[in-house]
Amino acid sequence: MSNPLRAAVVTGGGHGIGLAICRRLHRDGVPVVVADLDGVAARAVAAEIGGTAREVDVADEAAMRALVDDVERDIGPIDLFVSNAGVAFGDGESGAVSREGGLNPVDDRWDACWRINVMAHVYAARALVPRMLARGGGHLVNIASAAGLLSQIGDAAYSTTKHAAVGFAESLAIDYGDLGIKVSVVCPQAVATRMIGIEDDAESMDGGFGGNDVDGIMSADEVADIIVDAALSGRFLVLTHPEVATYVRRKASDHDRWIGGMQRFREKLKG
Ligand SMILES: NC(=O)c1ccc[n+]([C@@H]2O[C@H](COP(=O)([O-])OP(=O)(O)OC[C@H]3O[C@@H](n4cnc5c(N)ncnc54)[C@H](O)[C@@H]3O)[C@@H](O)[C@H]2O)c1
DSSP states (O other): OOSOOSOEEEETTTSHHHHHHHHHHHHTTOOEEEEESOHHHHHHHHHHHTOEEEEOOTTOHHHHHHHHHHHHHHTOOOSEEEEOOOOOOOSSTTGGGOSOGGGOSOHHHHHHHHIIIIIHHHHHHHHHHHHHHHHTOEEEEEEOOGGGTSOOTTOHHHHHHHHHHHHHHHHHHHHHGGGTEEEEEEOOOOBSSGGGTOOTTOSOOTTOOGGGGTTOOBOHHHHHHHHHHHHHTTOSEEOSSTHHHHHHHHHHHOHHHHHHHHHHHHHHHHO
8 A cells, every 4th residue: 555544443343344344454554443342352353463452332422532532642643434333123023024114113223223323423523524634634434335325125224324324424525525534435235244144254155134135245355345445546435236326326217116116125025
């Protein structure tokens, strides 16, 4: 890398896509901070790559500020912050085709999705944008989902909050992109991680659920390479699964028709 990053933080770096991003950044010679609610996993990943572990709840703004303060004091300016930690619960006990839908009665699932999938990105930006502006640049990479552009059948809270995450990244890019702050938002479809029932580093990618694996499940390593390459090249929208661009175009060209297609797809998943 011609202009090495002085420090990178990856939230949710203990597992899945975050773990793979940590490994990739380490291979690129970047000092990596693995930040995760799961402190055991964060420490294991940090030990593997010679990085630094931080046990942190991204939904806690004070903890996020402390993370940024500590890293910048002890390691160096955070040139790259990857807001990757995310959660998904499904609409109800019956999974992908539950009729509870957006009416999910378990309110704190909505709250957890809102705080972790959206507000954590806001907290990272609040802590870092002033610092990055003062030193003339930096890069915020926010992992959303294809569900933030389309919809995740069977998980209204996930779909809604991932849309919000895309909206927030757009605002950041519009407000600060011309002031030296690079912003990327990543919208994958299915990736072989615990989120879809596949353990870290599993040999087999079986286990995808519902419509999630409609275009095939990618490995976390493949996705991490695409994310890091595309983000560092300055791309705003990073689509790991190319089909998503086609679906977004179809949705934009006739939203009503797209809803009808999704209803039929949902019926198929039920069957
Ligand atoms: N796996 C997929 O199919 C898929 C598809 C699209 C988008 N995504 C997104 O990619 C990101 C990573 O997901 P993944 O598939 O690797 O899932 P994962 O469950 O394997 O990993 C998520 C990580 O986030 C951590 N985490 C959860 N809540 C946290 C909190 N409050 N504070 C700190 N860390 C927390 C977990 O401990 C875990 O290490 C998420 O934002 C997810 O929504 C995943």
